[in-house]
Amino acid sequence: MKTVIVDDDLTSRRWLVGVVRKLGFHVVAEAANGHEGVLVVTRTQPDLVLLDVSMPVRTGPECLPEIIAAHPAASVVMLTSIADEGTVVECLDKGAVGYLRKDSPVETITQFLVQLRAQSSTPRSPGGSHVQP
Amino acid sequence: MKSEAPKDSPSAPGPPDAEASPAVFDRRALLERTLQDGDLALAMIEGLLGELPHQIDTLRLEVQSRRAQSVAQLAHKIRGACLAVCAPAMVTIATEIEALAPLAQWPAMTGLLSRLEHESTRLMAALARELKPGPDSALMP
Numbered sequence: 001m002k003t004v005i006v007d008d009d010l011t012s013r014r015w016l017v018g019v020v021r022k023l024g025f026h027v028v029a030e031a032a033n034g035h036e037g038v039l040v041v042t043r044t045q046p047d048l049v050l051l052d053v054s055m056p057v058r059t060g061p062e063c064l065p066e067i068i069a070a071h072p073a074a075s076v077v078m079l080t081s082i083a084d085e086g087t088v089v090e091c092l093d094k095g096a097v098g099y100l101r102k103d104s105p106v107e108t109i110t111q112f113l114v115q116l117r118a119q120s121s122t123p124r125s126p127g128g129s130h131v132q133p
Numbered sequence: 134m135k136s137e138a139p140k141d142s143p144s145a146p147g148p149p150d151a152e153a154s155p156a157v158f159d160r161r162a163l164l165e166r167t168l169q170d171g172d173l174a175l176a177m178i179e180g181l182l183g184e185l186p187h188q189i190d191t192l193r194l195e196v197q198s199r200r201a202q203s204v205a206q207l208a209h210k211i212r213g214a215c216l217a218v219c220a221p222a223m224v225t226i227a228t229e230i231e232a233l234a235p236l237a238q239w240p241a242m243t244g245l246l247s248r249l250e251h252e253s254t255r256l257m258a259a260l261a262r263e264l265k266p267g268p269d270s271a272l273m274p
Contacts (some may be wrong), residue, residue: 011180011214015166018173054209081213103216106166 001025001117004044006037006060007052007079012102016050016079019106023113034058042070047120050100052079053087061091068095075120077112155221157252158259160272162219171272174218178260178272181214188214189253192230196239196246204242205234211249220256223249 029040078099167173212227
């Protein structure tokens with residue numbers, strides 16, 4: 001599964017890259033803010049985008065519509081470190097397929113991603129479906 | 134019967150060569166978080182050690198300049214990085230700073246910043262030990 005990781009924090013990015021690679025995902029690009037995120041998604045056309053909510057330059061929710069417009073087939077999962085229900089609901093309404101709290105146990109995160117990959121290999125139902133951790 | 138005081142609370146300075154308590158850096162939690170990948174854990178530690186000093190310096194300047202939004206963003210970023218490497222004491226203080234920033238509670242923020250600076254010194258010392266081969270590190274191959 002071609003994956004792009006968009007997160008302003010280098011340490012978190014390294015962690016996410018390492019974990020998703022262990023699951024057999026192929027990380028094709030990383031970005032440190034929403035603006036870069038839109039550019040790399042447009043260029044790489046990934047299957048999965050892990051998109052941090054809180055970032056400088058442009059936040060995840062701000063660039064989410066552009067990312068989806070640039071590559072509608074991509075599954076976009078929001079990354080958040082706090083239970084920001086308002087932001088999560090907003091992003092799901094805008095087309096994100098799910099969200100991950102970065103402070104979740106790693107097993108929760110890996111199970112979520114494996115489930116998402118399984119869902120992605122089947123045709124999407126009208127209106128989409130959301131994966132929750 | 135003697136009761137022993139905690140040797141290593143988040144705010145108490147310890148000797149520089151002391152084994153870090155899990156409150157400062159939880160090596161076991163980091164290994165769990167990296168699915169027992171020591172190389173990944175070391176790469177994360179190197180990333181944090183490269184960025185944290187500059188982030189703390191910038192945060193100090195932003196607090197002095199009373200730029201609430203920038204303080205909140207920086208505290209959030211420090212929180213995320215420390216969460217990733219399993220440094221709970223730093224996470225706690227950064228979370229408090231992030232919460233206080235929009236309220237513009239600058240005197241309280243200055244105190245928290247001092248705690249954060251102190252704790253970051255302990256954390257960086259603990260993480261630097263992980264990069265040196267020897268009995269203190271279970272991460273080095």
